[in-house]
Every structure is written in C-alpha cells, then in structure tokens.
Amino acid sequence: MPEELHVLCKGFLFDLDGTLVDSLPAVERAWCNWADRFGIAHDEVLNFIHGKQAITSLRHFMAGHSEDEIAAEFTRLESIEASDTTGIVALPGAVALLNHLNESAIPWAIVTSGSMPVARARHKAAGLPLPEVFVTAEQVTRGKPEPDAYLLGAKLLGLAPEDCTVVEDASAGILSGLAAGCHVISVSAPENSPRLDEVDFVLQNLTEITVTRQPDGQAHVLRNT
Template identity: 40%
Template sequence: MSHPAEQAAVLTVRAVLFDMDGTLVDSTAVVEQVWTEFAERHGLDIEEILRTSHGVQAGDTVRRFAPAGADLAALTAELGEMERTRTDGVIALPGATALLAALPDEAIALVTSADRILADVRMRAAGLAMPTTAVTAEAVTRGKPDPEGYLKAAALLGAGPADVVVFEDAPAGIAAARAAGMRTVVVGDAGGELEPGMWRIRDYSAVTVTAVKDDDGGHLISLAI
C-alpha cells in the first residue's frame, strides 16, 4: 500500500521554489568527480563527504572535513574553481525545461547552495533558463539545512510559507524547506520517508501546470504532480 503522501495531488500555490543540483539539473557525475579529486588531493574521507555534502554549501563541507589549521577560504576557492570548469554530463532532469517555461517567472525562484557563478554555469550547461529571482550561496548567512534561503526567496516573491511549494532532492534541502513551513515535493528517491505535506516525483515528465492571475496581480498556480 502506498503512503498517503505519495499519492497524486494538485497543489495550489502562489510561488514555486526550486533547488538546482539533483532537482532541476543532473550534475551528479561531475560533482562526484570534483569531490573525489579534491579529497584525494587533500587526504579527505571521500565516502563520508559524498554521503553528507549533497545540498550543502561547499564551504560548509570544506569546514567540516578540512584538516586542522587548513586555509578554509583557499580550499573553498580551489574547489569552486574546479566545479566551474566542469560541465560534461550536466543535463536537465526530464520535463524541467517545459515546467520552467510554463511557470510565471515572477512566481518562481531558484534557491541553491551553489554560488551565483556556478549556478549560472550549470543552468546554462543544462539548457535551463535562470529564474529572475535566485537566492545563491552569497545571499544567505546560513546555508541549508537552515531555512533562511527559502524564507528569503518567498519574501522576494511576496508569498508566505503556506503559499509556497518547494522542489528538492537532498536531505539538507528538504529539511530547510520543512523548517520554513513549506510544502515540499521530493524529486527522486533520496530524502528518506515522506511526512504529511510532502510528495515524491521521479522527475517532471508528468507534472502539469495551470497559472492564472488573481485580483491582486499575483498568480494562483495549480501543479498536478
């Protein structure tokens, strides 16, 4: 028997927030390649890094695993440069291009643990349009799993948490969305057990959208998932 939260649903919201890596963009191969090279270069535990780093700001992962006394800023900058120059195999998840095109730009935002340069690189490599509103690593003081990024994006779009849905794939991002009080659609099979107010999709192939203007000039968006 399926969990009730796994059943198909129609979500009506005023804003839609997306994580990037693993949610809109499949960058798993390049992420694992970069982290493996970085870990080997600096003698770090690659298995533990890959287990815990997904959805988390790179600087937070470097801070957690770097040897005592290491130059954290230099290591983070080194990792960032490696990430920005690797785009082989970066592709959009099925249906992501059509979904973004169907949604009103003024009602969507990207909320990613990547910095703005890396976000631009990966979205462009995947052939996806960057939403006008994007909350990247530089825009927050606390990265995921803290809810700051999602709360900031909702505020920029003029929507309260109860009127927002978040698409996420990683445990840290899911925790951030849930802490922000937002309904959450888990993309893929990560993220653990679903709770009330959560749904799961494989990708966006079967997601449909209806968006209409309301009397206040905003949007009412219905997502069939």
C-alpha cells in the same frame, strides 16, 4: 504524505543540482579529487555534501584547519566546479515546466546551495530559462538545512513562505523547505530522507506533475496518476 494529489500555491522555489540539473558527474569529479588530496574516502565525502553549501562541507572535513586554509580550498574548488560543465544537462521535465510557468505568469525562483559562479555555469550549461529570482550561497549566512535560503527566495518573490512550493532532491533541502513553512515536493530524494513523510509529493522526476494557473492566480499542482 497527505492523501490529496494536488497542491495550491502562488509560486515555486526550485533547488538546482539534482532537481533541475543533472550535475552529479561534475560534482563527484570535483569532490572525489578533493577527497583524494586530503586522504578521505570518497563515500564519506559524497554521503555528506549533497544539498549543502561547499563551505559547510569543507569546514566539516577540515576541522582543525584555519579559516584561511578553508577559504583557499573553497576558492580552488569553486574554480574547478564553475569550469567543469561536461555532461551537465537539464533533468526530465525541467525545461518544459519552467517554460510553462513563465508562459502562465506563475512566479518561480532558483534557490541553490551553490555559489554564484558554479550555479550560473550549471544553469547555462543545462539551457534552463532564466529565473525571476536566483538565490545562491553568498546571499545567506546559514545554508540548508536551515530555512534561510527558502525564506529569502519567498521574500524576493514577494510571497509568504506558506504560499510557496519548494522542489528539492536533497535531504538538507527538504528539511530547509519544511523549516521555512513551505509546501515541499521531493524529486528523486533518498528513501531514508528525514521527514519525507511530511512532503506533499514524492516524485521520481518533474514529468509527474501538471501545473495549471487558476482564475485567482494560484497555481494548481496536480500529481499525474
């Protein structure tokens, strides 16, 4: 990691699940039930899915099945995940940080691998402020770890990717943010995440940073020491 304990940017691109919202129990319930239907070990599924679009995971595990069969499983899984919000809460520091960004007129977006119905349901259940931009799986052809989602998020905010800070918990999302040319802050990311040494900060939760709007409009992100 760079030695400096601060970042300057013009806007933020936040992942949703695992970064702003604790949806892990709901995610694992849905995918473990799906794994049981197909006779796949829970760990095999759970070790693959995080940070990726559901359709990507389904294609991975349903190799040899038709696209119609995969699409049917996606629709079924999406319905389950959009309706099961039990236990979903905002992660520490998330609501306070987003409210502060709004009060400071610092642009931010949510950029998630989830579909719109699932993402909206979890965002609402967690009681998060509404983002200016909400990028979901339907809006990009290639999901994380490809850079498309974060490039789109930056574009919709009217910012260059290098002027944005991606905040991510998943390995796929970290790779996506780096590939997009953004600053990247990891939050509770797996210690074995590839290229973790290239991110600006490695955090346990969002209470570990302070964001201040500078006179030139840039956001100064300081890691609390």
